[in-house]
Amino acid sequence: MITKLGRSRTRVTVVVLAVTALTLTASWLVAPADTARATARLAAVSPVEDEGADCPTPDPGSTTANSRLPDPFRKPDGSRITTKADWRCQRAATKQLAQRYVYGDKPAKPQTVSGTVSNTSITVNVAHNGRSASFSASVQLPSSGTAPYPAVVVLGGFGADTATIRAAGAAVISYDPLAVGREGTPRNNKQGAFYTIYGSSSSSGLLVAWAWGVSRIIDVIEQSGGGILRADATGVTGCSRYGKGAFVTGAFDQRIALTMPIESGSAGSPIFRGIPGESGSQPLSSAYGEQPWLGDAFGSYTGNPANLPVDTHQTVAMVAPRGLFIMDNPHIDWLAARSSSVAALAGAEVYRALGAGDNITYWSDVQDGTHCAARSEWRTPLQQHIQKFLHRTGSSAGVFRISSRKAGSLPEWRDWQTPVLADSPTTPAPTTPAPTTPAPTTPPPPTTPPPTTPAPTTPPPSTPPPSGACTASVSVDQWTGGFVATVRVTAGPAPVNGWTVAMTLPSGVSVTNAWNTQRSGSSGAVTFSNVTYNGSISAGGSTEFGFQGTGTAGTLSPTCTAG
Known part of the structure; x- marks a missing residue:
């Protein structure tokens, strides 16, 4: 290795x-x-x-x-x-x-x-x-x-x-x-x-x-x-x-x-x-x-x-x-x-x-x-x-x-050492012999689309955010009884120093955990705000946070407020 x-x-x-x-x-x-x-x-x-x-x-x-x-x-x-x-x-x-x-x-x-x-x-x-x-x-x-x-x-x-x-x-x-x-x-x-x-x-x-x-x-x-x-x-x-x-x-x-x-x-x-x-x-x-x-x-x-x-x-x-x-x-x-x-x-x-x-x-x-x-x-x-x-x-x-x-x-985490294992004549032989001359690796394709996911996601907005503001888009990985949501916060033509994202969760949905954000509320109307290391976003830049929830997320509509 x-x-x-x-x-x-x-x-x-x-x-x-x-x-x-x-x-x-x-x-x-x-x-x-x-x-x-x-x-x-x-x-x-x-x-x-x-x-x-x-x-x-x-x-x-x-x-x-x-x-x-x-x-x-x-x-x-x-x-x-x-x-x-x-x-x-x-x-x-x-x-x-x-x-x-x-x-x-x-x-x-x-x-x-x-x-x-x-x-x-x-x-x-x-x-x-x-x-x-x-x-x-x-x-x-x-x-x-x-x-x-x-x-x-x-x-x-x-x-x-x-x-x-x-x-x-x-x-x-x-x-x-x-x-x-x-x-x-x-x-x-x-x-x-x-x-x-x-x-x-x-x-x-x-x-x-x-x-x-x-x-x-x-x-x-x-x-x-x-x-x-x-x-x-x-x-x-x-x-x-x-x-x-x-x-x-x-x-x-x-x-x-x-x-x-x-x-x-x-x-x-x-x-x-x-x-x-x-x-x-x-x-x-x-x-x-x-x-x-x-x-x-x-x-x-x-x-x-x-x-x-x-x-x-x-x-x-x-x-x-x-x-x-x-x-x-x-x-x-x-x-x-x-x-x-x-x-x-x-x-x-x-x-x-x-x-x-x-x-x-x-x-x-x-x-x-x-x-x-x-x-x-x-x-x-x-x-x-x-x-x-x-x-x-x-x-x-x-x-x-x-x-x-x-x-x-x-x-x-360990209190043991790795032994030197001896070769043995009883080691099984391969079913297919290893090649003697390696072939070159296929070069990567010019573009790679994202993998198909089991649940639909909401794409980021196609229109640019207004000056001095921010927007938020969300993608959801849904499974039976739960989901993980990833939220992207994007600044407009002007930098953002601090942000808050608000959204209303559907009935029966509850947030159980969140990362890269401070959360207020776990059901109904909830808000997420920046932590110290991701509050400043350069013009046109973005940052992400996520949360896990129970229930069916459906279509989430986040709104972002800068400052």
């Missing part, structure tokens, strides 16, 4: 990989020949959903509270793994802990999975123990290349920029996870294709259900004969709650070559232990109660995450050594980007031990604070990751670009 210092126009980005106690060794920066060969073997996508299904996974028994991150290299018997081959069963033990305490069980492949793959759609039919369910996904083929194509599954139409994905020669599979695990349902009456098969009272959360649906899509692609899509070159992405889903999906299916969660927030990549101490982040109790994303068992740990025998850095490690590109937004406190950077830093230690440090990237150094925006900073690395992990013709190194706004420090 290569670490870089990202520099923005307003703040200097700090890469927190070597703060006093954390030292990068030469093997981390430049892989010798034998390590490179081991990396090539390990990076191969698996032909099976779970390589460690045959590993013994003993019951962990009682656990001891630990405010530090659990040691990802420590086996259930207390010893530590010593070879790279040991990781197969260590991952299986980690998976058992993650299912038992955090996400709920992800069942193995059902008794019958069938379906079809065409140039425009995928159908999935599942039958198990006398129950059956069906769902489908749409397909957009890439704008270049020839079949069979690699593909990226986009959860909810809301993830990495689809125009860039297709321009890089990969198909886009638009998957509606709500058809498999519906939001807005109580925990004892969950709905969707997954719960039709396994019961509405299943203790497994929606994130596992959504991941199960992607696995069934891959099953159908495998059975299709590979004339249109390649089953061994599948990526997954999603943003916000769908970022949570993409994160879990990539961790739980080893056939996925590239995992790309975006701004996943609490219940996504941020470490559970860090969230209570990260100001403004969504509390664990809120994430658990907002939707049944996490497994039912996690409810016992929302107030005491230190009692968990597992944390999300180990979910990161479950993806290793496959491709992982975590994208975060440091401008919205609610998203807990600092805790997410710690998860990535700690999980990267497993990548490093496996000789696959170049296969993980974390990037939160971005200018635009809009939730789930299509960002220019991510366009080139997105193309490079598709080339490397889906086409297998690229050789770009992983990078960590951590914003100084939300920079986590790994030494504060």
